[in-house]
Amino acid sequence: MSSPLSPTLSQWLQKRHGLFIDGAARPARAAAEMPVIAPGHGGVIAHVADADAHDVADAIASARRAFRAPEWAGLSIRARARLINRLADAMEAHMEELYQLETLNNGRPLRETRAQLARVPDLFRYNAALAIARRDSVIPVEGNYHAFTNRGPVGVVANIAPFNHPLLIASRNLAPTFASGCTTVVKPSELTPLTTLRLAEIFTEAGLPPGVFNVVTGVGAAAGKALSEHPGINKLVLTGGTEAGRSAGAAAARNFVRQTLELGGKTPVIVFDDYSVDQAVNYAAFGAFVGAGQTCVCAARHIVHRRVYDEFVEKLARKADGLVVGDPFDPRTQMGPVVSQRQRERILDYVRIGAAEGARLAAGGVVPAELSESSGFYVRPTVLADVHPDMRVAREEVFGPFTVVLPFDTEEEAIAIANGSEYGLAAAVRTTDVARAHRVAKALEAGIVWVNDHHRVDAASPWGGVKLSGIGREFGQEAFDGYFDTKAVMVNTSNAPFDWFDVTQTNARLN
Template identity: 40%
Template sequence: MSQQSVSDLKSFLINGEWVSNPTESFESINPATGEVNYRLSVATALHVDAAVASAKAAAALPSWKEMLPHVRAQILMRIAALIVERGDELAGLQMAENGKVWSECKAQAGSAAATFRYYAAVCETLGAEVTPSRGNYLSMTSYEPYGVVAAITPWNSPLTMEAQKVAPALAAGNAVILKPSEITPSAGLLLGEIALQAGLPPGILNVLTGNGAITGKSLVQHPGVRMVSFTGGTASGRAIGMMAAERLIPVALELGGKSPHIVFDDANLEAAVESIVGGIFEGSGQSCVAGSRLFVQSSVYDKLTALLVKRGQAIKLGLPDAPGSQMGPVSSFAHRTRIEQLVASAVAEGGQVLLGGQRPEGQEFEQGAYYLPTIVAGLDNQATAVREEIFGPVLCVLPFTDEADLIAQANDSAFGLASGIWTANYQRAWRVARALETGLVWINTYKQLSISTPFGGFKDSGIGREKGVTGLRLYQQSKGIYWSMDPDNFPVAATASTES
């Protein structure tokens, strides 16, 4: 990164300038080693005031407000190119802060670049509508930016999550204040630097570091912020939603999940096993769409469970940058403690640990926040570990008898983000997909994601849809325009006098 990443205290970005707060700071901890990465400044309410003022002023300047879409798209394309150019740097920052393995961090840096390219294309090509009139007038829809948007992102995948908010919000014509998680702040700071390098006007993207209680709350409650986009836990999302409701501003919430991954007895079990393992153990299970509730038809329950245990034993746990590592640590030591508590609750409620259920042994794991891939059986759908989002490498396996039993169990959850179905029967796949109360359904695959397809949840999993064309419209408000075609409503043109 630039000079601010190697200094004793990392700064944050306001109006194109790097600002430090020497009186309030916090540490970034490497979960793989327990070592301190660096210290970062906390943005206080006064810094939020300054960031909002700069964003509001920048958004109102003709140089941004009247910038033609194809010109704005060129800036987004340059951001994408610079993300590719600095992809290793971005991946390294994420790896050091949340412990994801190098291959996943690299892939997510590539995904972030692709997101900016996609929204550059949408920005340049998206049109509005001429609506059917009911009289002698022309009616149309115009889409306008909100002005200043607050984007608050989580720690599990900052590279992709920040791109998924910042790119469409900029494409829509807004100024953005990005508040990354205090656990993974550096990718957002580097994105701010890249945006300036790409030619984004100062103040259009500000990046503030700090925690939710100080920085995040000040940002959501600030009267100059006209829209909030948040990805994170359901409890935090609910609190943000309440603050936004008091201010009567729109909010987009992409929240937690307890996704059902379903295997019928006619499925390709070997293919299903690979997707199940990837769906829960990739990223140490720290994914909102993790397939954490596995429902298996009773007739193949024992066979599939045995295959899963064998496959789980083969996962290579190690340092995120070690050759061949498939799973690194969880994001923090506090988070590992919570995972351990929920696994203990599963055992206390009658669950049997078939795999893992503890910290790994070995000197290489002693200093990091590691936890083994874990499979728990013997619980019903009311167990604490089945109902609460663990957000870790813990899979709860439950049997079902028939389609009706499966749908009843799968939908008996406060969450409704994602689901997966494995079956050879396309008619059953369609019926179950329609019946599941989730915003995303995978059939004979899992965790396939595309920036072009809308993403979001039902129930406590959130409000609004990111990605796709709707992901840009999320950051705009529509305006109806009526233009009379009645000649009587126009001034009569003066006629030249015929008199000499």
């Protein structure tokens, strides 16, 4: 397998990577470590510290000190915005290194990594602009009163990030954290911690004060649990599976911590018969197989009008069979490995579950023959056809290059199938009928709906789900506002004498 890493990055990987607390790397208290595996070849590429509850407490204490320190809390809004823009510039200057490191660590093809991460610095610039543009409200009230709101940063943010998009998802929460004046402890996935650790170093070198950005590496059951249940945090931001969110959210709720949780999904895509089948298939492959399908908004359920159903299945299967699976650093590769052997076995298990339920395997569902001797975690992009809505493969999140196809006859039936899920993160519609597009988008139970597209996001557009797909929103003004506590201030502008207990007083007002 080719890995054209820069000499600087190769040298960096050879270090023993500690926790990042108070602006510097340090080992875990118990000196525990864990290996980091490259999905592309299955080998160990680094060792990182394995944090326990004591390490997590140290990181939270560091973040709390920094939250009150004049180097951070004393910054004016404009000075903080200038600093955040410097962070964006520093990140941009290191992007080639970050592209390579992320591709090596999570197995995404380098072309995909570049396409996803190139715009990440702008998340910081957007939130810096929101900080400058922020206005608190003046509230008109009756009587001789001036009422207004005053917002302040909530405090210490616990940021638990997943393996699939480590740098993007960490950054989409770091940006409003810094712009609001909060501080943070980030717990990246134990599978893909490397870009987060490197980003902490880059930001510190660019002038971010110590303790504002701390990183604890470790497994979710230990470090993640300790972080989410610690009384020293003020906000929990987690992206992950629904069960992980349920567990961490319940722990944080005991301390009445505010939460933003982006959890599981089973994204429905409704394909109407007025839309180009070829274009629908291209979007289907993009939605289902980009990132090896390891996205919460993976196009997991294609609900296709019966008049074009057979053609759609045949062309999607052919498209899936034609994709080049392989080395993520090879420019010819169109889909890389999944993140681990465990994840690959989960996907193959669902192929067997689908067959037992009566679904037809139209494409994939196997380890690529040409990579059968590889130690990497490769699997062919998989399409199951003739699926019914009550099958497990149509209801449960697989989190891999795995999609199912179901037929429908009427618009109402398509909407009912799409909404017949416990998840509600994203949905998509394929149609040329403008009225139908608006009508169906409104009817779909999801936090995000794409019409004739998939996976698109913008720093200004809110992102999040309904039902078991989570609570709260990331990106946009909605996310930025979620990092503040709002204080209501009411000023009596009258000097008239007041004595509530003077019974001769008339027109007394209690509230």
